[in-house]
Amino acid sequence: MKAISAVFELGCAITVAQIVWRATKLPLRASLAFCAVWLAPTVIFNGAVWAESDSIWTYFTLVSIALFMRDRNGVASFAMAFSVKAQGVFLGPFVLGMILRRRIHPAWLATVPGIYVVLAIPVLVAGRSLASVFAVYLDQAHTFNRLTMNAANIWVLAGGLPYAIGVAVGMVLAAASGLALSIFIARSRRAGPEFILLAACVSLMLMPYLLPKMPERYFYAFELASIALACLNPRYVPFAVMAQVDGVLSYLAFENGIFLGVLPAALCNSLLVYYLVHDLWRGERGFRFPKLAWLGFIASTAGLFSYLVIEGPGLNISPLYLLATGLVTAAALLLLKESRGDLAGPDQLP
Numbered sequence: 020m021k022a023i024s025a026v027f028e029l030g031c032a033i034t035v036a037q038i039v040w041r042a043t044k045l046p047l048r049a050s051l052a053f054c055a056v057w058l059a060p061t062v063i064f065n066g067a068v069w070a071e072s073d074s075i076w077t078y079f080t081l082v083s084i085a086l087f088m089r090d091r092n093g094v095a096s097f098a099m100a101f102s103v104k105a106q107g108v109f110l111g112p113f114v115l116g117m118i119l120r121r122r123i124h125p126a127w128l129a130t131v132p133g134i135y136v137v138l139a140i141p142v143l144v145a146g147r148s149l150a151s152v153f154a155v156y157l158d159q160a161h162t163f164n165r166l167t168m169n170a171a172n173i174w175v176l177a178g179g180l181p182y183a184i185g186v187a188v189g190m191v192l193a194a195a196s197g198l199a200l201s202i203f204i205a206r207s208r209r210a211g212p213e214f215i216l217l218a219a220c221v222s223l224m225l226m227p228y229l230l231p232k233m234p235e236r237y238f239y240a241f242e243l244a245s246i247a248l249a250c251l252n253p254r255y256v257p258f259a260v261m262a263q264v265d266g267v268l269s270y271l272a273f274e275n276g277i278f279l280g281v282l283p284a285a286l287c288n289s290l291l292v293y294y295l296v297h298d299l300w301r302g303e304r305g306f307r308f309p310k311l312a313w314l315g316f317i318a319s320t321a322g323l324f325s326y327l328v329i330e331g332p333g334l335n336i337s338p339l340y341l342l343a344t345g346l347v348t349a350a351a352l353l354l355l356k357e358s359r360g361d362l363a364g365p366d367q368l369p
Contacts, residue, residue: 024066027074031243032057034081038088039250042212052250055259061242061266064274073239076104080240081247083110084219087117088212094118094127095134102135105156106227106237112197113222116204117215163232169272170233171265171284189231196225209302213251220244221295228292235269235281238288242266254306257316257354258295261287264320268327276332283323283344287351294355309357316354319346 036053040046056062065071079100086093097114100107118127139152151158166185167174177185204218223241227233242262249259265287268280323343330340 020070021066024070024072024074027072027078028057028062028066030078031062031074031081034078034085035243035247035250038081038085038212038216038247041085041089042216042251048250052246055246055250056243059242059246060263061239061270064267064270065236065239068274069236071236072104073106073236076100076107077240077243079103080107080110080223081243083114084216084244087113087219088215090121092121092123092127094123095130098131098134099138101131102138105159106240109223109226109237109240110219111222112200112226113204113219115197116201116218119201119205120207160232166231167281168232168234169269169278169281170227170235170237171269171281171288172228172230172233173285173289174231174233175281175285176289186231189229193226193229196229197222200225203299213248216244216248216251217295217299220248221299224288224292224295228288235266235272238262238266238269252306253308254358256306257313257351257358258291261291261351261354265291268323271327277327277330278332278334279330279336279340280323280327283347286344286348290348290351290355307358309354312350312354312357316347316350319343319350323347 032053035056036049039052040049043049062074065073077100079096083093083096083100086096094114097107097110100110117123118125142152143149164182166177166180166182166189174180174185174189180188200218200222207214220241223244224238227237227241242259245255245259245262249255265284268284271277271280323346326340326343330337
């Protein structure tokens with residue numbers, strides 16, 4: 020079972036390396052992208068440790084992004100991702116925006132149910148009913164009755180909000196934000212591989228951040244796409260690093276019963292969402308390498324991990340934990356702010 024994920028993990032690494040190579044023509048960056056994806060901590064957790072299959076739908080998601088970056092039609096690859104797992108829908112706002120932007124015929128949307136049916140043929144032949152095949156995603160939606168399944172998203176910060184209200188609010192927020200993102204992509208005058216990849220990263224981050232009932236694994240595609248974005252523009256290196264740190268903090272909740280790491284991960288993911296959306300809206304050019312900010316982030320993150328490991332499982336909130344959480348969040352904010360390059364308006368961009 021783990022070998023299946025390992026094959027697609029390799030595919031994800033190759034796809035990200037190709038994205039970086041085609042955009043930069045720099046072999047070193049492409050090689051770094053390949054190694055960073057294949058050896059990413061969340062990738063190792065997800066496949067080698069947990070035997071999960073998120074690398075499969077993520078592979079087709081990355082292929083879809085790569086095709087759109089090359090001015091080709093990536094709708095069929097998106098349909099494959101969605102047909103493998105429902106999480107493929109996280110790329111939906113981006114794909115809809117690209118369909119409107121490139122004036123791709125709406126009939127291409129028929130490939131989503133079409134490919135789903137084709138992939139379901141072996142299951143139908145094996146004896147599963149047609150109704151259960153088409154209802155599988157709806158049935159999965161009722162599996163959990165919690166607003167967050169250790170996902171470091173907005174619902175960690177929601178406190179005691181009633182479950183039914185939270186689900187309704189989350190669905191409306193995600194739908195409205197996804198539609199707004201699609202419209203922005205369709206109308207934006209910006210172009211180029213970096214803009215397309217940034218828009219895809221926003222879609223892959225924003226959806227699991229706003230949707231309720233998300234497990235910790237559902238930021239997987241963003242975590243890998245952010246590595247490609249960092250290799251295109253080093254200004255986004257802190258984003259990719261923070262995505263990995265936040266992912267591991269969330270994974271520890273299930274792996275070791277250490278739930279206290281989810282809160283600082285959610286706070287840092289909130290910062291990532293803000294700056295990603297801001298960059299997509301305003302445009303960002305250049306980067307800086309703030310040594311003191313990196314030092315502060317590394318030191319505070321190491322301190323938080325050390326505290327969580329020593330404290331062990333449970334929810335015993337102490338002043339030391341609050342201090343560690345505050346420090347790592349402040350350091351993440353400083354790192355993101357200090358790494359910003361010279362601001363460029365949409366009319367200044369090529």
